[in-house]
Amino acid sequence: xxxxxxxxxxxxxxxxxxxxxxxxxxxHSGHASVRRAGRILINxxxxxxxxxxxxxxxxxxxxxxxxxxxxRPPLExxxxxxIYRRRPDAGAVIHLHPRWSTLLTSVGAPYRPxxxxxxxxxxxxxxxxxMSINTREAGAxxxxxxxxxxxxxxxxxxxTVVAEDLVTCFALAAYLEENASRQVAxxxxxxxxVFDDVQRARIRERLWSMSLFRKTWDHYHARLG
Numbered sequence: 440x441x442x443x444x445x446x447x448x449x450x451x452x453x454x455x456x457x458x459x460x461x462x463x464x465x466x467h468s469g470h471a472s473v474r475r476a477g478r479i480l481i482n483x484x485x486x487x488x489x490x491x492x493x494x495x496x497x498x499x500x501x502x503x504x505x506x507x508x509x510x511r512p513p514l515e516x517x518x519x520x521x522i523y524r525r526r527p528d529a530g531a532v533i534h535l536h537p538r539w540s541t542l543l544t545s546v547g548a549p550y551r552p553x554x555x556x557x558x559x560x561x562x563x564x565x566x567x568x569x570m571s572i573n574t575r576e577a578g579a580x581x582x583x584x585x586x587x588x589x590x591x592x593x594x595x596x597x598x599t600v601v602a603e604d605l606v607t608c609f610a611l612a613a614y615l616e617e618n619a620s621r622q623v624a625x626x627x628x629x630x631x632x633v634f635d636d637v638q639r640a641r642i643r644e645r646l647w648s649m650s651l652f653r654k655t656w657d658h659y660h661a662r663l664g
Contacts, residue, residue, distance in 0.1 A: 483510025557618025
C-alpha cells in the first residue's frame, strides 16, 4: 500500500526521535507519531533511536493495523491512537520517559511552572496508573485524563505531550522536562518561585509562537551528529 506521508514528514519524525534520545528525554521504549488523513506514522518498536532512519518508521491505521513499513508499532501505540481518536486538533503525539518529570510523579510532587517556557504547558494532570498503556481501554483512560490539554504525566512512568504539529510537540516536551529539572533542583535548595495565573497568561500571550518553537527545534537539531 502506498505511503500517506512524504519524505519530509519522515525526516522530521526521525530527527525528532533522535533529538529526544540525545537529550535523554526518550529511551529505548519511547515513541513519537504524526497523523495525516487518518493515518499515523510512528517509530517501530525495536530500532535504536540514535541510528533511526525513515526505514524504521511504520504507518498504522486508527486501530493499530500496519499500513506501510516492515517493523511493528510499539506496544503502547494505544496512547497515540486513542489520543488522536479523542483529539481532532492533535497532529503529533510524543510519549517520553523523562528523568525529572518522572521523579516528580514518583514522590507525588505536582508539576509547577518555575520558568517561563514551562508555564506554556499550564496545569498538567497526572495519570495514576503506572502500568504500560498497552490496551485500548488504558489508552482511552489516558486520553480522557489528558482532556484538552497539551500534556499529561504518567505516575512513575513518564509523560505524553500533544500538539497540532511535530515542531510544537517537540518544543513543549523539551520545556516540560527542563521545567521539571529546574523544579527538582530548586526543591533541593528551598521553596521554588512559581509563576502565578496572571503571569502564566501573559507568558502564553507573548511566548506561544511558532518562531519560539522552531528556535527550540533548531537548538536541539544543531546537536545531532
